[in-house]
Amino acid sequence: xxxxxxxxxxxxxxxxxxEPPDRVRLPVWRLGGAAGKALxxxxxxxxxxxxxxxxxxxLHGRPAAVLMRTPAGDAEDRELVLGLLFCEAxxxxxxxxxxxxxxxxxxxxxxxxxxxxxxxxxxARGRGWERFFYSTSSCGACGKRSIASLAVxxxxxxxxxxxxxxxxxxxxxxxxxxxxxxxxxGGVHASGLYTGTGERVLLREDxxxxxxxxxxxxxxxxxxxxxxxxxxxxxxxxxxxEIIQKAAMAGxxxxxxxxxxxxxxxxxxxxxxITLVGFARxxxxxVYSHPARVTG
Numbered sequence: 001x002x003x004x005x006x007x008x009x010x011x012x013x014x015x016x017x018x019e020p021p022d023r024v025r026l027p028v029w030r031l032g033g034a035a036g037k038a039l040x041x042x043x044x045x046x047x048x049x050x051x052x053x054x055x056x057x058x059l060h061g062r063p064a065a066v067l068m069r070t071p072a073g074d075a076e077d078r079e080l081v082l083g084l085l086f087c088e089a090x091x092x093x094x095x096x097x098x099x100x101x102x103x104x105x106x107x108x109x110x111x112x113x114x115x116x117x118x119x120x121x122x123x124a125r126g127r128g129w130e131r132f133f134y135s136t137s138s139c140g141a142c143g144k145r146s147i148a149s150l151a152v153x154x155x156x157x158x159x160x161x162x163x164x165x166x167x168x169x170x171x172x173x174x175x176x177x178x179x180x181x182x183x184x185x186g187g188v189h190a191s192g193l194y195t196g197t198g199e200r201v202l203l204r205e206d207x208x209x210x211x212x213x214x215x216x217x218x219x220x221x222x223x224x225x226x227x228x229x230x231x232x233x234x235x236x237x238x239x240x241x242e243i244i245q246k247a248a249m250a251g252x253x254x255x256x257x258x259x260x261x262x263x264x265x266x267x268x269x270x271x272x273x274i275t276l277v278g279f280a281r282x283x284x285x286x287v288y289s290h291p292a293r294v295t296g
Contacts, residue, residue, distance in 0.1 A: 022072045022181055022205075023048050050187035052207045054113035057081060058103065059090075059126040061117060070181070070188060070206040071114065074102070076215055079204070081118060083218030086226070087246040090129050094221045096121045159273075161230055161253045164295050165285060167198050168232070168256045172280055174200055175234040181205045182236070191216045192234035201231070209235065210242040217250045227251025235259070239278060244268040254293055256280050261288055 019025060027044035050070060055077060057065045069080060078100055085091045099119040106113045120126055175192040182188050182205060189209035193201040193216050204215035213233070220226050233252050235243060238259035245268070247255055255269070256277040266288045269276035275293040279286045287294050 019048075020072070022051050022070050023185055024051055025049075048184045050181060050185040050207055054106075055080070056113065056115040057084075058115065058117040059130070060119060060123045062130065064118075064126065064130040067208075067211065069208060069211045072205075076204065077114065077116065079215040079218030079222070080206075080211055081116065081218065082221050083214030083216070083246075085118070085126075086217060086221055087214060087249045088129060089249070090126050091120070096125065159292075161196050161232075161275075162293050162295050163196060163232065163254065168277060168280055168285060168294070169283065170198055171200075171232060171234050172256060172258060174198075175203060175236065178203045179205060179236065188212075190234075190236040193220065193228070194232045194234060196230050196232065201225075203234075209237050210246065213243060213246050217246060220250065229253060232256060238262070239265045239276065241265055241268065244272065244274065244276070247274060248272040256285070 025046045026049050028047040029044050052068055053071050055067045055069050055071075056063065057067070065084075067080070067084070069077075071077065081100060082091070082094055082097060085097070091097060097118060098121055101117050101119070102114060103117050104115040106115070118126075171192070171194045174194075175190060178192065178200070179188070179190045182190065188205045188207050189212050190203055190205045191209065191212040192203035195201060202216060202219055204212045204219070206212040206215065213235075216233075217226065217228075220228060225231075228250050231252055231254075233247060233255045235255060235257035236259075237257065239255060239257045239261040241262065241264045243255065243257075244265050248268070252274065254275040254277070257279075258281050259278065261269075261276055261278045266276060268274075269289040273290060275290040276288045277285050277294065278288060285294075
């Protein structure tokens with residue numbers, strides 16, 4: 001099994017490669033090699049860096065939230081917004097979003113970003129959801145106004161899915177090979193959705209692990225797949241509260257991560273009937289909740 005992404009040195013694209021919006025080429029001064037020897041003094045080289053940029057969400061013209069995310073085009077921004085609104089229980093189906101319009105694209109010479117206005121089927125639907133703070137790329141709960149607002153919705157995951165440990169290893173190995181932006185920059189997380197037989201449905205990358213999962217859920221909403229019973233979720237890093245919260249809302253019964261879970265993630269996974277697998281790498285894994293889904 002290949003090394004976890006955090007152990008793999010980032011690749012560098014060819015100098016003449018046109019850069020998509022999710023990456024930027026920036027100067028870098030390399031002061032040491034892998035063996036700890038100083039490199040010869042010379043001018044700056046260039047390295048690819050993952051883009052982190054704000055996305056302001058408005059509901060019927062009212063500012064509602066600001067996310068720090070990786071811009072990867074209009075389609076992924078739409079997936080991100082739909083997934084977030086679904087996981088926050090603002091909507092229950094994509095048809096309740098009547099329109100999503102880009103109001104403003106902020107210039108790259110300032111805090112480059114985008115402002116989108118979402119029109120719901122009724123203005124009252126999103127009232128009261130507005131977050132009072134922006135959500136950083138590392139925080140899936142920023143802007144919540146009280147501890148009570150952290151309550152996790154969603155029902156119990158169904159009992160039907162059962163998979164062998166070898167399939168989990170195969171899925172995570174496939175997910176690693178699909179992380180193209182990580183391979184170029186080393187600076188993003190990934191969420192991959194797979195069927196119970198190991199077929200990849202889709203994978204999204206973002207500087208925020210919760211954003212990557214929102215994109216997966218948003219795309220699944222548009223495809224009519226939610227709830228995602230019978231599916232597995234592959235996570236590139238650790239698993240915290242926000243990953244379980246979103247998985248519970250989408251009905252995902254099994255989460256496999258290469259990193260560690262938090263105590264709250266384990267407790268919430270147990271409460272919502274989710275099998276939580278952590279440290280799944282190098283031929284071993286830890287099952288923290290509902291182990292019956294992992295056969296053998």
